[in-house]
Amino acid sequence: MMKSLKINLNLLLIVAFWWLSFGLLEAQNEHRGKIKATSLRQEYLPKITWIYPSSPSVDRNQRAELIFCVKSPLNLAIQSLTLVKDKKEIPLKLSQLKKGGKCGNGGSQYNYIIEFVVDDIDRELEFSVKATNEAGTSKSATRKVTAKNVDIRKLVKKLKPDFNRKKYYALIFAVNDYKNQKKLKRPIEDAQRLSRVLKEYYGFEVETYPNPTRGEVIDALNRVKKKLDPKNYKHNNLLIFYSGHGTVVDKNGYWMLKDAGDKPSSWLSNAEVLSLINTLAFNCRDILMVIDACYSGAIFTPNSEIKSGSLPIQVLNKAESYQAITSNFLRFIREDSPFVDCLAGALRNNELPFVTSSRIFNSLKSCFLSISPENIPQFRKLNVKANINIGDFIFYQKSKAVEMQRK
The missing domain is CATH 2.60.40.10 (Immunoglobulins)
Structure with missing residues (x-):
């Protein structure tokens, strides 16, 4: 009997040990499962x-x-x-x-x-x-x-002498009447509205070209170079505006001027425009293009995003900038586009003596998307000159600077 009791006791110990081992194994597996689930969840996390x-x-x-x-x-x-x-x-x-x-x-x-x-x-x-x-x-x-708190009056006092030496020029091209393409109603009216704002608020010397031909645009871009004195390079500012038909063929963008026919040879390519701007860039440190046409974003190259928006205006003012604002990227745009209305409004409503094109663009974009959300305006660098291109085109209201100093 004692022998039987001893066997039963040993058997009980074996069962207890097995049960304890199984329990520990289950606990370990459960712990591992939690770790694995946590790891798996970590793998899924964005x-x-x-x-x-x-x-x-x-x-x-x-x-x-x-x-x-x-x-x-x-x-x-x-x-x-x-x-x-x-x-x-x-x-x-x-x-x-x-x-x-x-x-x-x-x-x-x-x-x-x-x-x-x-x-x-x-x-x-x-x-x-x-x-x-x-x-x-x-x-x-x-x-x-x-x-940080900014003393605008101190900023004006510091920058005003430099900005008073700046020269602002604008070439405005707008086409309503086409020989071989559908006529448009808005471009010339929009161009006149923008011209008035640039003259009255920012002191631009403006040349307006209603219904220009391909050759007239090229001649105007070549002619303006004579006005851009290379000795005044860092104080020269040029704005180029185009409104009219635009198209794209095999990823190449084109402006369609008054004499545009059915063949690309009668159009003005973005490559030609950029080539002309490259020559102007040696006489002018800051050039801003504004294009309101279908597929206008085709003028940009990959990786042309602008990363300079948070730099102080003192830094932006000392660096080169060759940029463009377009009414869309690679899309058709409706004829009654609010693009110029929003641009002119942003320039007109600015209360600061100095305002960057990036800030004007943000106001324009907010206005534009509230009216025409199907298209997204673009603001990017142009493929002009082999440089860092970290500056920004800065609009200057001399009257606001004088008013600010009187306060």
């Missing part, structure tokens, strides 16, 4: 990379440019992107964002690259980005932007 500002907190002067990239792993589609500004959610429309591309210099490929500009920051603001993909996983990232 990735957000801030390009600018790069640090969690950065000081900026009245204006902030936010640039960040969003990537979703395992080919999971991004379903929503939300920017939170000062606790207020701003849903971002995926259809209007730049898709694909490398994030930063030498970075990896991303689903979306987002640029968001905030004007007139007068305090610390916190921005948060939340990305959600089709797996239902979300990721957030936060940055702070702090404003």
Whole structure:
């Protein structure tokens, strides 16, 4: 009997040991499962990379440019992107964002690259980005932007002598009446409206060309070079405006002037325009093109995005700028486009003595999209001269500078 009891006791110990081992194994497996699930969830998380500002907190002067990239792993589609500004959610429309591309210099490929500009920051603001993909996983990232107080009168006193030496020229080309193409109603009227604003508010010397031919545009661009004294290179500013028909063939963009026929040889190509501007650039440090035509964004080359918006105006004023504002990228645009109305309004409503073209563009874009959301205006660098091109075309209201100093 004692022997039987001893056997039963040993058997009980074996069963207990087995049960304990099984329990520990189950616990380990459960723990590993949680770790694996957590790791798997981490793999599903979207990735957000801030390009600018790069640090969690950065000081900026009245204006902030936010640039960040969003990537979703395992080919999971991004379903929503939300920017939170000062606790207020701003849903971002995926259809209007730049898709694909490398994030930063030498970075990896991303689903979306987002640029968001905030004007007139007068305090610390916190921005948060939340990305959600089709797996239902979300990721957030936060940055702070702090404003510095700016003494406008001191800025005017410092910059006024330099700006008083600046020369502002504008060439305005607009075509209503075509020999072989559909006639338009708005271009000349829009051109006249823009000309008045440039003359009356900013002191431009304006040359207007209603219904020019291809040859007349080329002659005008060659002729203006004589006005641009190379000795005054850093103080010369040239604005070139075109409104009329535009087209694109095999990714090559064209302006269609009054004498435009059915063959591309009768059109003015973007390549020819840029070649002429390259020659002007040796006499003029700042050139801004404004194009209101179908497929006008074809004038840009890849990687032409502008990253200079957050630099102080003192820095922008010392650097070269060759830029363009277009009413669309590579799309047809309706004839009653509000593009020039929004541009003229942004220039007319500006209350500052100095205003950058990037700031004017932001006002224009906001106005334009509220009326015509099917097209997205573009503001990018032109492929002109082999330089860094980090400056900005700066509009100067002399009357505002005088008024500011009297206060």
